[in-house]
Amino acid sequence: DGGITQSPKYLFRKEGQNVTLSCEQNLNHDAMYWYRQDPGQGLRLIYYSQIVNDFQKGDIAEGYSVSREKKESFPLTVTSAQKNPTAFYLCASRRTKNTEAFFGQGTRLTVV
Amino acid sequence: QQQVKQSPQSLIVQKGGIPIINCAYENTAFDYFPWYQQFPGKGPALLIAIRPDVSEKKEGRFTISFNKSAKQFSLHIMDSQPGDSATYFCAASSFGNEKLTFGTGTRLTIIP
Numbered sequence: 614d615g616g617i618t619q620s621p622k623y624l625f626r627k628e629g630q631n632v633t634l635s636c637e638q639n640l641n642h643d644a645m646y647w648y649r650q651d652p653g654q655g656l657r658l659i660y661y662s663q664i665v666n667d668f669q670k671g672d673i674a675e676g677y678s679v680s681r682e683k684k685e686s687f688p689l690t691v692t693s694a695q696k697n698p699t700a701f702y703l704c705a706s707r708r709t710k711n712t713e714a715f716f717g718q719g720t721r722l723t724v725v
Numbered sequence: 726q727q728q729v730k731q732s733p734q735s736l737i738v739q740k741g742g743i744p745i746i747n748c749a750y751e752n753t754a755f756d757y758f759p760w761y762q763q764f765p766g767k768g769p770a771l772l773i774a775i776r777p778d779v780s781e782k783k784e785g786r787f788t789i790s791f792n793k794s795a796k797q798f799s800l801h802i803m804d805s806q807p808g809d810s811a812t813y814f815c816a817a818s819s820f821g822n823e824k825l826t827f828g829t830g831t832r833l834t835i836i837p
Contacts, residue, residue: 617768644823653734655814655829656769663823671824703768710820711757711776716768 616640619704619717626691626698626724634689634720636704645687646705646714649673656703662687691722699724728752729817731828738805738835746800746831748815753796755817760789760800761827763812772813773800805835 617638626632638645644663648656658671662681676695681687687706691698701721707714730749738744748758759774775782775789775798782789786803802809815828 646825648827653829655731656827658824658826661823661825669824705768705825707825710823711818713759713771713774714825716761716770718768719766 617704617706617715617717619702619720621720622718624720624722626722628724629693631690631692632698632722634691634702634704634722636687636689636717637685638687638704638706638715639685640706640708640715641684642706642708642715643684644707644709645681646707647671647677647679647687647689648703648705650701650703650719659689659702698722728755728826729815729828731815731831733831734829735832736834738833740806740835740837742805742835744802744805744809744833744835746813746815746833747797748799748817748828749795749797750817751796752817752819754819754821756820757818758789758791758798759816760787761814761816763814763830769814802833807835807837809833810835 620635646661647659657673659677660679662668678690703719704717705714760772761769762772763769773784773787777793788801791798813831818825
């Protein structure tokens with residue numbers, strides 16, 4: 614089945630540690646996205662990528678980094694510079710401009 | 726900055742009623758306006774989308790109304806059911822830009 618797979622579903626991190634969230638898609642989509650979801654704040658865009666080896670900052674990129682070495686993969690690293698990393702992270706992809714975006718099931722990150 | 730403003734934040738409607746969720750945008754370059762539905766612990770899924778060349782679009786019990794001059798669009802759910810209880814997000818993007826911007830979400834509860 615085609616889709617987007619995020620892993621892990623739950624992740625715990627100690628303060629000061631970097632952590633990488635995985636996002637893989639087999640939909641052959643060019644564009645991929647990372648969003649952060651907090652209660653009452655909707656989905657805020659962290660980074661997005663339109664093609665391999667290219668990505669742009671979203672609205673809240675500080676403290677995060679990404680890479681796009683393969684079309685299928687768009688991992689997100691939450692660095693120790695992110696002051697409040699506890700949140701629900703969603704990865705999405707879409708084929709071309711102004712078409713449906715498909716979302717993964719999300720990763721819930723908790724800093725302990 | 727918030728380019729898509731969504732209201733209300735939460736909404737309670739009796740079964741069979743017609744909940745209405747509103748969104749307003751600022752960027753006149755936006756030309757794709759989707760609505761997403763999200764259940765707890767899951768990623769959002771596309772419900773219905775509209776482009777600015779039409780003023781209304783219906784898919785089953787869901788209708789989008791679009792007012793280009795006012796820069797507003799809304800979601801109506803006909804004959805609402807308890808299974809429609811979810812969080813709804815509006816979004817917008819423009820053809821020349823892959824960035825997909827979401828509203829803050831509306832938590833809808835349909836009571837029997």
